[in-house]
Amino acid sequence: MTMSATHAVEIRRPLHGLLPLAVGLGTYALMLAAGNALLNDPDTYWQVVVGQWILDHRAVPRTDVYSFTMNGQPWISTQWLAQLLFGATYRAFGWAGPVVLTAAAIASTFAMLARFLSQRLTSNATLVFVAVAIALMFPHLLARPHVLAMPVMVAWVAGLVAAMDRRGAPSWALLPLMALWANLHGGFVLGLALMAPIGLDAIWRTPAAAQRSLLLRWATFGLAALVACCLTPYGWESLLAARRILNLGQALALIGEWRAANFGHAGPLELTVLIAFALVLWRGVTLPPMRIVLVLGFVFMALSHVRNAEVLALLAPLVLAGPLAAQIGRGDSAAVTPPRRLLIAAVAICVMAATILVASTRRFTPDLRNSPVAAVIELQKLHLSRVFNDYDFGGYLIASGVPTFIDGRTELFGEKLMVDHNNASGLADPDDLFRLLADYKIEATLLRTQSAATKLLDRVDGWEKVYSDEIATIHLRRAGASHTRSPAVQPDLT
Incomplete structure (x- = not known):
């Protein structure tokens, strides 16, 4: 025993x-x-880009170089x-x-x-x-x-x-x-x-x-x-x-x-x-x-x-x-x-050995819902520099070399701009949308196709829908452009 x-x-x-x-x-x-x-996180894009910037410049960032709203500001x-x-x-x-x-x-x-x-x-x-x-x-x-x-x-x-x-x-x-x-x-x-x-x-x-x-x-x-x-x-x-x-x-x-x-x-x-x-x-x-x-x-x-x-x-x-x-x-x-x-x-x-096998046989890709690939290709053809973008698209725009309105570096943009952008894109305060578009001289918008702001711009003169897919829609500011959709009106049958 x-x-x-x-x-x-x-x-x-x-x-x-x-x-x-x-x-x-x-x-x-x-x-x-x-x-x-x-x-699955859109911020992964810009984390990788910043790391490559550090490798290329052999220095750490001290100012913003990725957005047009805060370009040159300390970061x-x-x-x-x-x-x-x-x-x-x-x-x-x-x-x-x-x-x-x-x-x-x-x-x-x-x-x-x-x-x-x-x-x-x-x-x-x-x-x-x-x-x-x-x-x-x-x-x-x-x-x-x-x-x-x-x-x-x-x-x-x-x-x-x-x-x-x-x-x-x-x-x-x-x-x-x-x-x-x-x-x-x-x-x-x-x-x-x-x-x-x-x-x-x-x-x-x-x-x-x-x-x-x-x-x-x-x-x-x-x-x-x-x-x-x-x-x-x-x-x-x-x-x-x-x-x-x-x-x-x-x-x-x-x-x-x-x-x-x-x-x-x-x-x-x-x-x-x-x-x-x-x-x-x-x-x-x-x-x-x-x-x-x-x-x-x-x-x-x-x-x-x-x-x-x-x-x-x-x-x-x-x-x-x-x-x-x-x-x-x-x-x-x-x-x-x-x-x-x-x-x-x-x-x-x-x-x-198992890691090498998995990495060589499996294709890893970020979440496509945060990666408006086709829309950004069309956007780059327009050669614009002031695009009002969805918050989740900021990382992919940085990776694509397109200056952002806003992205995941929250501490850089501050409380007011973050809140204003959220109110604008979700139409919690529609006035914020038109104010930001005017104040920042926005040339185009890149927003989720199902967002409230996208649905509104479909119905506003002066903004032309130039691209749309299931992920993202581009509206281009263009004088004289007529809205593409009208609000549905139910007839009064009483």
Whole structure:
């Protein structure tokens, strides 16, 4: 019996240690299978173009060169390193490059999350957290800079939480992660903000005699992290850029990913919050005060802006793992051993071979709904420079070399222009449409065929429809042009 039990443990140890690797491989395969879904965001176009601009000019952008409404105005990209990676991989491999890069970043993120959790929780609990995280984040898993920054975010917060669990100070080896994060995405500001509550929890639960010393170590680390996040081509301007985005007010509510959660329907986020609430009531899980603050903060962020579902999905499990292990059962941490080097090498070779096979046999393309290919070809024949475009078409116009009226660089255009454009294109305020067309001396419009503004211009003299398909319609300003359609009038039969 003793030999059998020992043998069972010896078998279980390597299997448990392989869980993070299995999660990473499974996620990578899922993301490659999703493929084109990673290219469903119109902003991916201009992220790639900016990356290629950086490669060509060996510099980072400081003014706008892509729109005619803000041309020459100050603009910096705190995502320059991610854009550089997207631009380089696209230049080398076409759209397969950004897809594979994005899939690898996502797989690394979940493998790291699984490794942290499996050191504290059972395999089943780890897999549940990972599955819920994937479900929460799937709509936002796109070829964009925030995804390339996700592995760094998980590694940074995991390092802070590990220090909190042992009631000590973070390792100074984490500081390069903050510098890297600050060059990949503006979300590094969250990493700075989390140091305060996590550090307070560690200090609070430390014996009184050691609290002062630990406070000093956390404060010193915090100052070093602040310096590290300024190690970018823009220096401290990166911090100011993040603040500009948060100050966009009403404009944020116009962008899908910045909208608040809607409990009018049962989506992954809403179901997760409700089920978690039910589990707490059922099992009576308790948390230290600061961890409650952290978890509630993550929930509030996710409910306020759906794009923050990734924060809840990835960071809440890190904070919850320690207390949950003590209350619902701890995994065999001794069994979490890293896979052997030979196995890792064999897996890496197989993954590379499979990636090459998939990338060479499958054609990856962005979502055609955001790519008015035929319409832009016709537009370029007109040689115009002032086109009023649909917001989602901005990325494709940048990629096509056509100056935009507006695009996904929201912080550049500001709250007023964003709101005015939305009101104009959706006819929430028709006066805004004609005012913008006049104030910016618009020569043509490129809008979705089914948009309210397109339907109105069909019925307005002075605008001639010169092209239309199921995606986009072009109206050209032309004196003397008669409207092509008239409003339907129902006769009064009474």
